[in-house]
Amino acid sequence: MYLRKGPGPRIVTLPDGTQMTRADLPPDGTTRWVARRKEAVVRGVQAGLLTREEAIERYELSDEEFDSWEQAMNSHGTNGLKTTLLQHFRQS
Template sequence: PAKDTRRWVVSRKLTVVRAVVYGLISLDDALETYAISEEKFFSWVDLAAQHGQKGLRATYSQFNRQP
């Protein structure tokens, strides 16, 4: 995704997660380049691992959180 990305659609989230997981970019570089927090990044990783692509949809994570 572009460095100035502000709208994080599923495909962009997945691209960044995969890039870090497969070692194409370091976690630190991803966080700095895309101005995302470590907490947000790892929430994407967890949601993708637990629910696949659909877990990265904003509406999915908003309405399906564990109490």
């Protein structure tokens, strides 16, 4: 069986020692975003699994939306990506 190799690495090691592959990313065209899926996209971009531009195009995101996910995750971790806690984190 022949597997087509796409651009970029197929597997990366994250800072916590875990490995992430393209299979760990949400499917193309995802429209329902939960914190776990947002985190996977942001971690994938930060680790170099996919480029920022590729993520924005693949998931039909705006620059501002991706920036807000990245900033929330860097400031508050995965909990910062939960929409129910967004107002709480913005006030503190």
